[in-house]
Amino acid sequence: MRTDDDGAGISLTVHAAAAFDCSPSWRLPPRSLPHYQLWVITSGSMIFRLGSLEAAEVGARSAILIPPNVAQQAEFGEPPLQTYVAHFMAYDRGEPRPDLWPPTLLINCAGRSWDRIVADVRDTATELDQRRPGGRLIANAALAGALGRLLRSDAESVITDDGAALPPAVAAAIDHIRQHYDRELSTRELAEASHVSAEQLRRMFRRATGQPPSRFIQWFRIGIARQLLRDTDLPVAAIARRSGFGDPFYFSRVFTAVEGTAPSRYRAVAQEELSAGPGASPTGQRPPRATQF
Numbered sequence: 001m002r003t004d005d006d007g008a009g010i011s012l013t014v015h016a017a018a019a020f021d022c023s024p025s026w027r028l029p030p031r032s033l034p035h036y037q038l039w040v041i042t043s044g045s046m047i048f049r050l051g052s053l054e055a056a057e058v059g060a061r062s063a064i065l066i067p068p069n070v071a072q073q074a075e076f077g078e079p080p081l082q083t084y085v086a087h088f089m090a091y092d093r094g095e096p097r098p099d100l101w102p103p104t105l106l107i108n109c110a111g112r113s114w115d116r117i118v119a120d121v122r123d124t125a126t127e128l129d130q131r132r133p134g135g136r137l138i139a140n141a142a143l144a145g146a147l148g149r150l151l152r153s154d155a156e157s158v159i160t161d162d163g164a165a166l167p168p169a170v171a172a173a174i175d176h177i178r179q180h181y182d183r184e185l186s187t188r189e190l191a192e193a194s195h196v197s198a199e200q201l202r203r204m205f206r207r208a209t210g211q212p213p214s215r216f217i218q219w220f221r222i223g224i225a226r227q228l229l230r231d232t233d234l235p236v237a238a239i240a241r242r243s244g245f246g247d248p249f250y251f252s253r254v255f256t257a258v259e260g261t262a263p264s265r266y267r268a269v270a271q272e273e274l275s276a277g278p279g280a281s282p283t284g285q286r287p288p289r290a291t292q293f
Contacts, residue, residue, distance in 0.1 A: 009093040010100070012147065014139045017086035017125040022046075026081065028074040032210060034219065035089045036101075037072075038147065039064040040121045044081035048074045051103040053159060061114050063106045063150055068098040069210040084121040086143055089223070094231075095178060096223030098209075101151075108156035113149050120146035169194040170208045173201060174216070181221055181244045187213045221245060222258050229267040236263045 015035060022044070045059035051070045057077055058064060066072055068089075090097050109117070120142045127139035176193040177185065190213055191198040205213045225243040228234060237248040245251035255263050 010097075011091045012088050012140055012144050013091065014124060014128065014136070014143050015087040015089065017084065017121065017128050017139065017143070019084050019122070019125055020082065022076065022079075022081040022083070024076065024079055026076050028072065030071060030073040032069050032071050033066075033087070034068050035087055036068060036098075037064070037066040038084075038086045038088070038121070038143070038150075039066070040084040040086075040118060040146070042082045042084070042118060044079050045077035046074045046081055047077055048072070048105070050105060053103065053105070056105055056107075056159060058105060058107065061108050062155075063109065063117070065101055065104040065106075065147075065150065067101060067103060070103050071210075084118070084125060086121055086124055086146075088143060091223075091227065094224075094227050096220060096227075099174070102160050105157075105159040106150060106153065106155040107159070109150075110154040113153045117146045117149050117153070120149070167204055167208055169196045169201060170204050173205060173213060177213075177217055177220055181217065181224065182242060183244065184246070185217055185244075217244070218254065219258075222255060225251070225255060225263070226259070226266070229263055236267075239263070 039058075041058060041060055041062045041064075043060050045057055047055050048058045048064060049055040050064065050066060050072050059078070090100050092100070123142040124139045124146070127135040127142065172194040173190040176190055187198045187202060191201040194201055196204070202212055205211075205216065209216055211219070221244040225239055225245075228239045228242060229236075232239075234242070236252070240246070240248040240251035243251070245254070252263055255266070259266055261269070
């Protein structure tokens with residue numbers, strides 16, 4: 001598994017992680033999620049369809065890296081299927097990055113590195129579950145260790161959706177968003193920066209990212225706001241302006257709709273987790289101790 005990024009400036013924020021024992025009737029209906037997922041399979045097998053890749057059998061000692069908004073579905077193969085699943089977001093110097101790694105299947109990873117990967121994701125899940133002081137920091141570091149080892153691990157087969165690279169026009173539009181997210185942006189402006197028509201950009205953007213440019217801008221701004229709420233003491237109104245929402249009341253409505261909690265509550269829970277231990281999500285709601293998936 002390769003990446004063109006040396007990792008400088010990259011950080012991870014874990015939202016949830018747990019071990020799952022899947023029942024014989026288990027299947028994963030088609031879905032996509034707005035964040036990364038890392039699956040680490042320790043026993044059994046399943047048929048997994050990821051993005052534009054052909055369906056593949058994924059068994060023990062295998063891992064799946066799923067970027068945001070990538071389609072996925074699965075059916076049970078050989079029982080018992082046991083897997084860790086971690087949900088997280090990646091940031092580059094504080095900015096959310098949904099495009100760092102392509103959809104990837106790693107089949108039958110090598111022994112010693114695999115044992116370390118499993119230990120890391122187990123530590124991630126344990127720290128999130130037990131809410132010990134400093135636990136979220138440890139969970140983030142453990143997951144970063146697991147992902148780093150996967151990026152350079154030896155596997156019998158590495159299936160990567162290299163075709164998922166963004167078209168130049170879409171990449172140019174996203175780069176323009178990264179540079180100017182803190183002011184008003186229109187699809188027409190993004191199209192001019194990308195040297196295509198607005199209608200062409202809408203079609204290409206939706207095909208490449210699964211969402212229109214306007215929703216991507218909103219999602220990107222919410223990611224900036226999350227980071228500012230966690231890491232600064234700026235007033236919510238100032239964070240609204242810095243993240244590109246001119247109206248703090250509109251920002252509060254959008255943030256609450258996306259995150260399921262108000263900005264002030266998100267900040268309180270995030271800061272509590274950093275000092276007193278981890279929660280399972282930005283809302284502070286813990287998932288049940290998972291035994292069935």
